[in-house]
Amino acid sequence: MQPQDEVLPRDVTVPVAVAPLMWQGVRAALPIVLGYLPLGFAYGVLAREAGFNLWETVLMSVLLYAGSGQFIAVSMFGSGVAAAAIIFTVFLVNLRHLLFSASLVPHLRRFRPAALALLAAEITDETFAVAINHYSDHEAHLPYHFGLNLTAHFSWVLASLLGGLAGNLMGDPARFGFNFALPAMFIILLVLQLKDKQTLVVAALAALFSVVIALLWPGSWNIILATVIAATLGVILEPWTGKF
Structure with a gap:
């Protein structure tokens, strides 16, 4: 390291x-x-x-x-x-x-x-x-x-x-x-994160799932669930998104 x-403690000079x-x-x-x-x-x-x-x-x-x-x-x-x-x-x-x-x-x-x-x-x-x-x-x-x-x-x-x-x-x-x-x-x-097709697909899926879940299940769970689902699908779809 x-x-x-x-x-560092307060009495130690910062490098x-x-x-x-x-x-x-x-x-x-x-x-x-x-x-x-x-x-x-x-x-x-x-x-x-x-x-x-x-x-x-x-x-x-x-x-x-x-x-x-x-x-x-x-x-x-x-x-x-x-x-x-x-x-x-x-x-x-x-x-x-x-x-x-x-x-x-x-x-x-x-x-x-x-x-x-x-x-x-x-x-x-x-x-x-x-x-x-x-x-x-x-x-x-x-x-x-x-x-x-x-x-x-x-x-x-x-x-x-x-x-x-x-x-x-x-x-x-x-x-x-x-x-x-x-x-x-x-x-x-979000724009700073959109560096390739995979992140674009994940972002679009997260937005879609967040809206759908919010409509079906009001509350704050839509953000968490949409993030998990979209990230999981992003990993699964990575071999295919890389070909386009």
């Missing part, structure tokens, strides 16, 4: 070689930041409207750090839903992170459990997509991953703070297009 792949890798991760996070700033701002406004104070709004972004989960949580809270139901719903929505973690294992298995725990706490749809795309043709390094994760997380917390400060002054976020920030960011990440 290289020195830059270690989790110079770490800086370029971390800066590379910071740069890779910039497209995510552009999406997180308006989205996090909208979350902050909605959280204040739902009855959260400023510090509760920011603390949720620090600890939970799950855009879709946070939007669902504040919406349910504002509707008077019981805490147990909110927690269970957010848990179901975030189950997809199990798939993300499993996909990263082949690239990160050589690192210490403490480092992996820190990385796991910072996984989001967007940072996962950027990382897995980077690791398809680069060796995994902790400084890169921490640079990516911390930059994205900081921007989300900052945007949540700014949105929380704006409070009820903004009114309906949809008037400013904030309701489209999340879909737009996912579209960008």
Whole structure:
């Protein structure tokens, strides 16, 4: 294991070689930041409207750090839903992170459990997509991953703070297009993944299955089930997709 792949105590000088890798991760996070700033701002406004104070709004972004989960949580809270139901719903929505973690294992298995725990706490749809795309043709390094994760997380917390400060002054976020920030960011990440026919087929299958499952089985399971089914079919169809 290289020195830059270690989790270093605070009193240990960070090797110079770490800086370029971390800066590379910071740069890779910039497209995510552009999406997180308006989205996090909208979350902050909605959280204040739902009855959260400023510090509760920011603390949720620090600890939970799950855009879709946070939007669902504040919406349910504002509707008077019981805490147990909110927690269970957010848990179901975030189950997809199990798939993300499993996909990263082949690239990160050589690192210490403490480092992996820190990385796991910072996984989001967007940072996962950027990382897995980077690791398809680069060796995994902790400084890169921490640079990516911390930059994205900081921007989300900052945007949540700014949105929380704006409070009820903004009114309906949809008037400013904030309701489209999340879909737009996912579209960008999807385009970055479409490198060959196989990924195009898997993406199309995932979209199809997600819509069908959502119509037949309302809830948050459509994303998880569609991902598993599409990925499985992608592996099965790989010999054929490679011929076209």
